[in-house]
Amino acid sequence: MKKNLLILALVILSIALKAQERPNILWINGDDLGTELSCYGNPDVKTPNIDQLATEGVRFTKAYSNASVCSSSRSSMITGMYPTSINCQDHRTINRTKLPDDIHTIVEYFQSAGYFCTNASAKNWDKKGKEDYNFLDKVKYDGTDWKQRAKDQPFFAQVQISDPHRTFHHDTENPINPETVKSLPNCYPNHPLLKADWAWYLESVQHCDHYVGEILKRLEEQGLADNTIVIVFGDHGRPHLRDKQFLYEGGIKIPLIIRYPNKIKANQVDDQLVSLVDVAATSLNLAGITIPKQMHGQIFLGDKAQKRGYIYAFKQRTGDAPDNIRSISDGKYKLLWNRMPNMPWMQLSSYKKLQYPAFALYQQLATDGKLEAPYNQFMAPTRPKIELYDLEQDPMEMKNLADNKEYKSVKKKLFKILSENMKEFEKNMIPESAETINQAKISSAKYFKTGMEKKNLNEESSDLELLIYWENLLLKEKSKLLRP
Structure with missing residues (x-):
């Protein structure tokens, strides 16, 4: 009897230790955030918090969403599947369907492995963050704040930042003069109105960076930074005329920065092709969770990493603009x-x-x-x-x-x-x-x-x-x- 109790105690202790050892996974998602960041070479914007994160981890130069609009991209990233394969290709369709029987959100996989799963707004941690999923299945998060979890329970958290989605917000602390901006993409004419709109966008990017700083500070203050894998990305490219809702580089190219203290070498620049569906698969793998065979996402970090040969992207109806x-x-x-x-x-x-x-x-x-x-x-x-x-x-x-x-x-x-x-x-x-x-x-x-x-x-x-x-x-x- 005593032997059985001892074995039981050891099993419980082992589980507790494993729970503490398993890394937390944190996704920080900037809405419509393109690669217009200082660490990606933009000379006009000030993004010190994201830049610092890049020096502490790895910055990917060829990361892409697989859809250029919110609902299709977010449906894809939370399942690790291409949007057409789960019938989520049309933006906010009223004809939503359930996910195929063998497809589940990664939230379910994390929860099955004992993770506490949250989704919060960066502006209000008591409020659920943006979901915008194009399927009927309800994603059942455990809460909005990782502080709500049990002691030593690992967490998978998403924090949603609404900037730099339009309508843009001015940055009064670090205003950008439209007349001096150098980074307006040359796929656009050098017009005063477009430069002013571009400067306004960059100021909204700076607001996004501010929220990233607050989130990282929160991790530090709670003693979680060393055991939390931080992944920063945009749900698709920048919100400009020829970009968002199209499959040109401006519409699908995204920033992707990952920090994993003492596990991933700091200050790296990685030029491999990465799709946003890969973030789901890689996140599961980093947590020690088996990747479902049907998942389109590939692992791009660690011993099981695979080099991606091609990036695929999908565009269908957006609002009143049908397309294919x-x-x-x-x-x-x-x-x-x-x-x-x-x-x-x-x-x-x-x-x-x-x-x-x-x-x-x-x-x-x-x-x-x-x-x-x-x-x-x-x-x-x-x-x-x-x-x-x-x-x-x-x-x-x-x-x-x-x-x-x-x-x-x-x-x-x-x-x-x-x-x-x-x-x-x-x-x-x-x-x-x-x-x-x-x-x-x-x-x-x-x-x-x-x-x-x-x-x-x-x-x-x-x-x-x-x-x-x-x-x-x-x-x-x-x-x-x-x-x-």
Whole structure:
């Protein structure tokens, strides 16, 4: 009897020790956060907290989301699956379905392994953070704050930062002068309005960095920093006209920084290809949890790490803008497959028309015959079926090589791999009905009308009237936008 009790006590002690030894996993997710950070080479922005984290860990230079809009990307990252494989490709569809029987969220895997799972807003730790999942299954988190867990229980935590999602917020402590910004991507014309909007975006990135600092300080103060793997990333790329909701680099390239004290060598720069689905698989592996065989994500850190050969990305309907784009990249070349080539790049997007100064600017400049090449390409009434870019020579993806005979073999190889893989990646995809798409358009029209009324405009206001609004807001009345 005493022997059995002793064995039981030893088992309980062993479990307790293992619980203490297992690392905590912390995801810090910046909403619409691109690679516009000082540690990624941006000369205009101040991001000391993220920069410091990069010096303490590893910074990945070729990390990508696999969707360029929130709900599809977040559904994918929490399952480690490509969005089409779980029927989550259409942004906030009203026809949500349950996950396939053999697919579960990584929250369930962590909980089965004894982890306490949380999801919090960086602005209020008592409030659940953004989820935006495109499936019916309810993700049952254990709480919002890891302090709610049992003593010595390891945790998997997500902290959601709403910046730099639009509407942007000014940084009164470190304002950025639009007239002196150097980092406006050259896929955009060097226009005062776009520079002002860019500076405003960068100030919102600085707010994101502030929250990262608060989260890291919290870990330090609670004595958790040494046993917590911190992973910082954006859910997809930056919220600008040719970026978010498209599969160009600006829409899917994200920052990815990981710190694991005493386990991962500090101040590393890693150039391997990484997809956001890989973060799920790698997080499970770092916690000692077996990766489900069906998971698309791959392990990219540790003894079981695998080198990824290709990045895949998916774009479907977003708001009232139906679309169907798939892409593949080997890190040097990227191929985009426009499966609705008759749709223009600048088809109506109520979200972008309402929120993006560039949308009205491009329309008005084109009307006036002042939108010069190569920027006027984006106003074409149709798109090529295939786009092919050399990312090393043309990182802004402005020169389509698809019809260039010198790149015929590259195009053929990438298209073959992409099209063949889509047969597997899309096997659970259910196309939206015309009725569902129409409902999305009706909902977007209501959103647009309400938003325009807040600007003292109406849904019939011209591009010129909207452009004048933005000019007054960004170029003439900046002081009124300062964050209290």
